[in-house]
Amino acid sequence: MSVQNKDYASTVLNPFLKDIVATLLVKRPDEPLPFLMNLLQKKLGREGQLSEKAELHMLRKEVARLKLQAEHGSEDEHSESAEEDTVEELPQKPSHPNRHRSAVSAEAYGKWNKKEDFRPRVIPKTQETERHLSERLSTSFMFSHLHGTEKNIVIQAMEEKKVTNGETVIKEGDDGNELYIVESGNLKCYKKIAGENKHIKDYSSGDAFGELALLYNAPRAATIIADGQCILWSLDRECFNHIVKDAAMKRREKYVEFLSKVELLTGMDPYERSQLADVLKTVTFAANDFVIKQGEEGNVFYIVEEGNAVATKIIQPGQPAQEVLRYAPGDYFGELALIRNEPRAANVQSVSDLKCLVLDRHSFKRLLGPLEDILRRNAKHYEEIPTKAQKSR
Structure with missing residues (x-):
């Protein structure tokens, strides 16, 4: 590659492509091509300038491509030919030269994306079972943000499955159409690393697994085998996509926006912040509650989302704790x-009243490891506080 091309790639192409890829990884659109078309139009300042017919022409091409891809990509599904698929013309409206119309996208008009077509399955359960499942979902990270009607839909759609010792629940590389919550028993997770199946973790009561294949429409990432008799609750892909996935995406977007305003995390790129948003949990405290106590073991990192808190420290034994930070x-x-x-x-x-986002020790090390130097530098500030407090007395 010539020097000129290298310069052009480093100064022009790389920043542009990094921005595009980061946006795609954060938004994760089901249909990347129409999403990118709209994104590029916005960057060019041309949003809303395409005619309806031009947009429909692009939509037809995208529908045909997806249909053709589906025909050649699956031996189990039958679809009509790409040439037969059409998008109906939109009703013509009087033109308003001074009014811009928002761009039409395949995601908005694609018949595969109409939420009103969703009909969740209903598997009868006793009131006691429904109440138990509601409590179980409230403690599961994947479902803890669900409330009201959405939560009830998921509970009704869940199916009990019993597995025996040594039974393979999911197999690495297979297609996945369900995720599971462990009701009772233990399971072992294996992943092929360097040609060998390595045991990487265990699942027990309350844990969820199998969601990655549904979230990212990808093959199973690992193999899960029952270690003894187990009872699982399964949730189908359709219900997950319409209820849990949408709520999870909204939750991610909300926290990504919040995290972008946290000074400590300003150096993270959008993809890294989205990863962090996925594993954060929310905890709440009433006024005057202790969040942590001096001398206790610490396994959780906190970010204040709403409210205020005060740090106090016993600087001299036998003396009351002094306020050191807010x-x-x-x-x-x-x-x-x-x-x-x-x-x-x-x-x-x-x-x-206090609301905090929390990160467990393992996730803290995995996701905030690159920030450890910053955190250590900030820690020196804490070391100076007791000395200043003693001098001020």
Whole structure:
């Protein structure tokens, strides 16, 4: 490659492509091509300038491509020929030269994407079973954000499955149409690494697995085998896509936006923030509750989403704890115990109703590992606080 081409790639192409790829990874559209067309139109300042017929022409081409892909990509499904598929003309409206019309996308008009066509399955259950499932879903990360009607739809659609010792529930590389929540028993997860099946983790009561194939429309990422008798609850792909996935995507977008405003995380790219948003959990505290206590073991990292909190510390034995810091939305705490593997260095107590995003030790190390140097530098600030507090007395 010539020097000129290298310069052009590094200064023009790479930043542009990085921005496009990051946007795709955050939004994860079901139909990337129409999404990209609209995105590029916005970047060019041409949104809304295409005529309806031009947009429909592009839609027809995309529908034909998808149909053709479906015909050649699946031996089990039959679809009509691409040439027979059409998109009906939109009713013509009087033109308004001074009014811009928002762009039409395949995702909005594609008949495969109409939520009103969704008819969830209903598997009869006793009231006691429904109540138990509701409690089980509330403790599962994948479903904890569901409430009301959405939660009830999922409960009705879930099916009980009993598996025997040694039975393979899902197999790496297979297509996946269900995810599972463990009701009872234990299962082992294996993944092929360097040609060998390696045991990477276990699943027990309350854990969920199998969602990756549904979230990303990809083959099974690992093999799960029952280690003894197990009872599972399964959820079908259609219900997951219409209820859980949509809610999960909305939740991700909400937290990605919030995380982009957290000073500590400004160096993360959009994809890294989306990964972080996927594993965050929400905890709430009433006013004057202790979030953490000095001397306790620490396994959780906190980011304040709503409300305020105060940190207090016993600086001299036998003396009452002194206030050393205040926390507002976007502030974080609890990282010292995770970085140093030491007990909590201070108390943190809610001043008002408090809502925090939390990250467990494993996820903290995996996702915030690159930020550890920043966190360690900030930790020096904490070390200076007791000295300043003593001098101010």
